[in-house]
Amino acid sequence: MKKIAIIGGGIIGMTLANYLDTEKFDITIFDSGKHQATGASAGIISPWLSKRRNKQWYALARDGAAFFEQLVKDFSLDENIYEKCGTLFVRSPQALQELEQLALERRAEAPEIGEIRQLTAEETTEMLPLLKPVESLYISGGARLDGKAYLQHLRERAQTRGVHVISEEAQVEKKKAKWWVTSGQARVEVDELVLTPGPALKTLLDQLGYTANVSPQKGQLLSFETKFETEKWPVAFLEGEADLIPFQNGRLLLGATHENEAAWDLEPTQEAFDQLTKGVQSFLKEDYFSDTAYSYRVGTRAYTADFAPFFGPIEQEEGLSVASGLGSSGLTTGPYIAHLLAQHLNTDNSVWEMSRYTKEMNLYINKKEE
Incomplete structure (x- = not known):
């Protein structure tokens, strides 16, 4: 069984923890609860009349809204x-x-x-x-979604599925092709690392030698x-x-x-x-x-310079995936993004093609110059 750690228990992280295959993964999620956007949110799921010109964002929001019927079930x-x-x-x-x-x-x-x-x-x-x-x-x-109630419900559900929930901030590092996650009470070695901590992604990726365009x-x-x-x-x-x-x-x-x-x-x-x-x-x-x-x-x-989200694996780093930049539409797009990431991880699919929903990852994340 592979070990996977998710850092960030907001709408993407907690949804992902509930969609991952527990027969394939031993799942640990780290979240301090501080600064969380979803835990403070309640919002409207109704993206269809948005005047935003970003067609990729609209496709993601449209399909995210449609996904709620499955999510509810x-x-x-x-x-x-x-x-x-x-x-x-x-x-x-x-x-x-x-x-x-x-x-x-x-x-x-x-x-x-x-x-x-x-x-x-x-x-x-x-x-x-x-x-x-x-x-x-x-x-x-x-529709309307209470983000705080959603997270509480999914946290309880995740724990009944055997997901380990650690309510602390975490640090990350890579040693010999393995990912290490350290918090006050835990230090775990994992095969897969998923970073979904909102704007704190900038700090975590800095620890791994990357810059991130997220604020x-x-x-x-x-x-x-x-x-x-x-x-x-x-x-x-x-x-x-x-x-x-x-x-x-x-x-x-x-x-x-x-x-x-x-x-x-x-x-x-x-x-x-x-x-x-x-x-x-x-x-x-x-x-x-x-x-x-x-x-x-x-x-x-979390928001980006072009107000669009980014998500998926980092090509240069095997076993590392990220998601951030959802802005104020995170309640609409977050669960669907989590589901797409879960499908990718559950199936060992090496192909990740999301150009219909998001721009190239290198517009948001880049290796630091030596």
Whole structure:
């Protein structure tokens, strides 16, 4: 049996640990829990109307969203973790027309979009009662995912499968064609090493003599505990930065910030509260949030210079694979990336061809000059 270590227990690492073949691999996952983007996240799975021009990213996000049907079955995800609830888009009338046309075009290759319907102002308010009467576009295929609940569920599942979970930071080194991983309580020699630690990939690869084009980005979400009956409400993309994400039991999330300069900082800020609540305020019938109990979720995303993810084996290093740079779409793309990596590792497939989803690895990772 081969030994494999995964460093980083976020959405890729923990999903990968659950898809690896336990009859083939003795699996250890290292994760300190610090700075984790997924553990602080909750988000919208609805990538189809994105205006991003990167066709590889869109193909990955589209197929990642489609993969959730299998993911839900494979991991028995309940509605507190993932639920298909539909998506509302609130835009100007002209923009709504353009979005509807885009949805109709893309549904040919993404039937998961489901129903596409222009809503009147009254229909919008009926579907999401917090909103002012305003026209919107509804697509039935949108969903919500609670990243924190997802990771907790998968961590428990991994441990029942015999995966060793070590809640510590790890260092890596290579000795005589073997990979060594060291933490405070463990030192293990492994045949395969998979690095999925978000922006901390830069530090780990530096230990192995590589540079990585990946940077940290702070993200803050607000979670409100309300008395609303939110179970049947759709998620909403509001014009600007604010997303409104209803969950079960009256929980409403607003998010999220994208703070490049804050990097690794995890302190909640009043500026984030003001930005998110003011960003959504003009769309609401009244101020629902000023006197409502709330908490922050703060994490650190990984992003690249071209805002695209990279993942796969490092050709020059047998037994080394990486994944990072997911940015704010990690909840949509992360599980699918993990599944692709698991397929590659489980089958001993020496061919890795992912040009439909990602650019060449050497755009992001390179050997240091001597």
